[in-house]
Amino acid sequence: MDEIIRKLQPYFEKIPSVERPKAHVPFKEKFAWTLAILLLYFALSNVPVFGLSPESIDIFERYRAFFAGATGSIIALGIGPIVTASIILQLLVGAGIIKLDLTNPDDRAAYQDFQRFLVIVMIALEALPQILGGFLKPNLDVASMLGVSPGALSFIIFLQLFIGGLLIVYMDEVVSKWGIGSGVSLFILAGISQSIITGLFNWIVPAGSTMPAGIIPRWIWIAQNIPPEQLLTASGIGFLLIEGGILALITTIAIILLVVFAEGTRVEIPLAHSLVRGARGRFPIKLIYASVLPMIFVRALQANIQVMGMVLYQKGITIFGEYVGSQPISGIMYLLSPVRSPHDWVPALVKQSPYFADMPDWLIILHLFVDATILIAGGILFAIFWVQTSGMDAKTVARQLARSGMQVPGFRKSPQVLERVLSRYIPKVTIIGGAAIGVLTLVANMLGTIGNVSGTGLLLAVSIAYRFYEDLAKEQVTEMHPMIRKIIGEE
Structure with missing residues (x-):
């Protein structure tokens, strides 16, 4: 299949793409592009699909927290096509069906x-x-x-969703090439943050x-309508924890702290520059080395499995x-199906439905x-696939460090030596990190979260926010010290 791709x-x-900048983009300009795309994302999420x-x-709906987009808007597909295309490619590479050498620039360009082509197909x-299955009517x-048939209006709906999907793809490219971080991460963080704020302050009473x-607002309602003596009983405390949202609040705070701790836990390999005497640094290998992206893939x-089930059920296949x-x-x-709260796994609460x-x-x-098996095993497998396909494996990282003139003090200057040192840590940390994030x-899913963003969504939001902070710090440092850009290979 790799020959066909070539x-x-x-x-x-020939598929249009966003051109990469030909020179260094100043920090203020990167920040402006990122902010502009974020505002455009929020604007598009409020543009409803006509008809x-x-x-x-x-x-x-149950995956909206990390698929981004907004229900009923022209960007309702969110990052789904991008993620699905990545999953397919990772599985093809992992199974050996696609045998492209991703350390080779030509093969990486083909990949x-x-x-990009596969993402458009997935849109x-x-x-x-969704349209043919009768979900989007x-x-x-x-x-x-309008004087048109329902079929013609359905085609117009499809065109709007397709255009919205393309806009997400190109907005992601603008952020990745001209802004800070990645568009996919930015959209996820924006959507989840909005859900958390709404989950805290929403005064609307659901049907x-x-x-x-x-x-x-729920706490205020409880204080006004339920006597204190009733809340102090065993059933009252359980009510406060589950229905009152106290457990979700505690879980949210605990998960935020745990993710920040995990992001800060790392093995640091000392490095020295072969040409600049006294120039030393460290290459950090984080506990969550593959970040939380494996959870998006899982x-x-x-x-997508659930969507297939829904389509089959809609066709009468039960x-x-x-x-x-x-x-x-x-x-x-x-x-x-995923577990999202105590109402999905505590028998007494499940049977209330x-x-x-x-x-x-x-x-x-x-x-x-x-669900536990899917999260932990899937976290490990997709972490391994992601590290291999994104250039984070020991071999690729060793080549990048060697090209920038870095070496491990006390070892011979050689990519092979760097690779052997990195191989002691990266494969093990990848597996441990994938399992830990699972x-x-x-x-988080078992205990529930604020705004029902799910444990996956909350983990993504915290990890993305942490890494966005690191990206901002890195951009500011490289802006003040241009020589650092050459050392880390950005110029």
């Missing part, structure tokens, strides 16, 4: 061009099933007013509830499970066990 590369290269029926179902493949009144959705894989809206309620699709009233306890516990995600 032969088709001239055609892939969409209010009866439409958001099949990515990136093919990835269409994620939009079409055309508004018949709008079709009547079927008597309490406001936000934690702080949840995105689950999301062998894999039944659905109510976007919620699986039986079969293997129920077992493969009329759809799960008769569900046996062992099946509820099995659901938790399956466990953190599982715990």
Whole structure:
């Protein structure tokens, strides 16, 4: 397949892309580009899809925290196509079907061009099933007013989603090449931060509830409507913890602290510059070496499996499970669905839902066990794939350090020597970090989070915010000391 990719590369290269800057972009300009794209993202998230029926179902509703985008907007697909294309490529590379040497500039260029093409294909493949499957329905009144058929209006809806998907792709490229960090990370952080703030201060009372959705308004409602003596009972304390959102608040704060601690835990390999006497540094290998991106891939894989199940159920095929809206309620699709709060794994709370009233306890516990296995095993596997395909493996890092003139003090100056030193740490830390991030995600999901952003979403937001802070610090340092840009290979 790699030969096919190489032969088709001239055609892939014709796909428009954002041009890389030909010279160093000043920090203020990078920050301005990043802020402009962020504002554009928020603006687009408030542009509704024209002609969409209010009866439409958001099949990515349960994964919205890390898919970014906004329900019913033209960017409803969010980063889903980008993530799905990355998953497919990582699986193809990991299985040896694509045998491109990603340390070779030509092969890496072919890989990136093919990835851009695959993302565009995935935009269409994620939009079409939602329309053809009857999840995104055309508004018949709008079709009547325009004098067009529902099918024609459905095509207009598809075009809007496709354009929105392309805008996300190019906005991501602008941030990656002209801004700070990556657009995908920026969109995830923006969406999750918005959900957390809404989860704290939202005064709106959801349908079927008597309490406001936000934690702080909920506390005020509880103080005004429930006697203190009732809250001090065992059931009252349980009510405060679960329904009052105290457990979600504690979990959110604890996970933030744990992620910051994990991001700061690292092995530092001493380095010296071979040409500049006295110039020393350290190469940090973080505990979460592959960051939290493996969790995006794990949840995105689950999301796509769930979408397939929903499409099959919509067509009358119920062998894999039944659905109510976007919620699986039986079969293997129920077992493969993510745990998001205590209401998904504590038998007494699960059975409060009329759809799960008769569900046996062992099946509820099995659901938790399956999700735990998916998170931990998937975290390890995707961490390994990500490190190999993103140039973070020992061989690639050793070449980059050697090219910049760095070496380990006391060792011979050679990429092979650097690779042997790095190989002592990177593979082990990759596996441990992938498992650790899976466990953190599982715990956060089991206990619940503010705004129902899910453990995955919260981990992503904290890790992205931490790394964005590091990127800002790095940009400021390189701006003050241009020589550092040459040492780290940016010029």
